[in-house]
Amino acid sequence: MAKVEGARPLKIFLVYSPAPRQVREWVLELAAGTTVAQALAASGLFEEFPELRTGRHVLGIWGRKTAPGHVLLDHDRVEIYRGLRVDPKVARRERFNRQGAKRAGLFARIRTGAKAGY
Structure with missing residues (x-):
């Protein structure tokens, strides 16, 4: 030093x-x-x-x-x-597959009177 x-x-x-x-x-x-x-x-x-x-x-x-x-x-x-144990993209994909498409992301809540997918 x-x-x-x-x-x-x-x-x-x-x-x-x-x-x-x-x-x-x-x-x-x-x-x-x-x-x-x-x-x-x-x-x-x-x-x-x-x-x-x-x-x-x-x-x-x-x-x-x-x-x-x-x-x-x-x-x-x-x-x-520390090094990553799992690739973040793979972890997100697996989490999404476990939760299912209806409970995650943009389509989780359906507003009444809205078009499909909005």
């Missing part, structure tokens, strides 16, 4: 969701010039979640994809994303 004399430490938020509806958050105080990879190492994340050591995770800052070498700014929120 590059240390700048006289500079205030950066307050960094690190967020990871190991499973649906579970969120783990760390608040870190790091030196100015710290990169995303250095913040991950300083957090102790890899000891708590060893499956992340493979390095095959996607990283983001405030919802925008970033690289491990990106230099952090004060109050950045570093996010570690």
Whole structure:
């Protein structure tokens, strides 16, 4: 980590969701010039979640994809994303098939006196 004399430490938020509806958050105080990879190492994340050591995770800052070498700014929120288990289009199609065409979408409510399909 590059240390700048006289500079205030950066307050960094690190967020990871190991499973649906579970969120783990760390608040870190790091030196100015710290990169995303250095913040991950300083957090102790890899000891708590060893499956992340493979390095095959996607990283983001405030919802925008970033690289491990990106230099952090004060109050950045570093996010570690899990891979999708199911393609969203396939999941939507399956949900629609389970619900049936009459209970979903535009044709769910039929107004009295309306034309068919409206």
